[in-house]
């Protein structure tokens with residue numbers, strides 16, 4: 001399969017609502033029939049034409065005989081952490097594996113962290129996925145289907161109410177499919193999320209940040225992780241192309257809807273970027289922005305040796321930001337026991 005696979009022509013899950021209407025029109029069906037089928041697939045999550053009880057049998061038959069299918073990702077395994085986080089491993093039609101994480105939030109809802117690529121090309125040094133390299137981009141259908149399919153892994157009283165593009169891959173490296181998937185996730189007859197419940201996280205692809213701002217009013221998160229170009233060049237090679245100044249200039253222009261803030265993720269690597277001096281530089285860099293900082297003590301994986309900073313160091317770093325009025329939270333590490341924490345996603349080789 002190529003690095004940018006074409007959507008499957010016969011998979012209804014790969015179709016936008018307009019394309020589904022065209023496909024069914026070619027079979028002699030009116031627009032409202034396509035809308036019924038669309039709702040069954042994306043709002044109700046059915047995978048079997050026979051479950052579409054208000055769709056005439058003759059049409060269901062035509063779809064089966066025409067070789068049409070539903071579903072692009074297949075749940076292979078769900079692991080549940082002691083803290084309620086669930087890691088869902090999906091198998092794709094070409095045999096590749098991706099992961100998605102369901103994070104329990106107050107009120108019985110879940111935030112889903114979706115993947116946008118198989119592996120990642122960005123090579124951030126603190127990230128397990130980065131160590132895998134990029135195998136291929138996901139199609140829009142494969143991204144959306146992670147959300148549709150993961151509902152089965154949520155307890156009956158819960159629901160997925162926020163989607164964050166922070167799983168495997170750099171979403172803005174796969175811009176077109178990600179933009180299309182956002183459009184599908186927000187369709188009111190399908191998954192029906194609002195843009196304000198979607199967050200795209202990037203390592204800092206500047207031209208695509210500008211493009212995203214013109215495309216969809218979603219929340220933006222920047223994976224910053226350093227306060228000098230010298231350190232950021234080392235831990236995030238993307239910085240050599242778009243250094244901190246260029247990144248922040250583009251972020252300052254991002255058309256944030258009123259009352260929303262930009263999120264800056266900052267993985268704290270012991271002895272690398274976690275000093276008081278770093279905290280003070282961070283304050284300076286973000287001065288004047290509607291921003292919040294999410295501090296993430298590094299999650300170990302069997303890769304290069306960084307150190308997780310002590311809890312005291314993390315608190316001291318956070319205090320410096322808070323004392324100057326910057327919203328700064330420490331991400332509670334979830335799913336560590338099932339390798340579902342930030343930077344840990346990716347299929348492990350068999351033992």
Ligand code: SF4
Nearest residue numbers: 120122124127130169
């Ligand atoms: S942190 Fe994100 S962008 Fe960086 S290597 Fe990992 S998945 Fe890719």
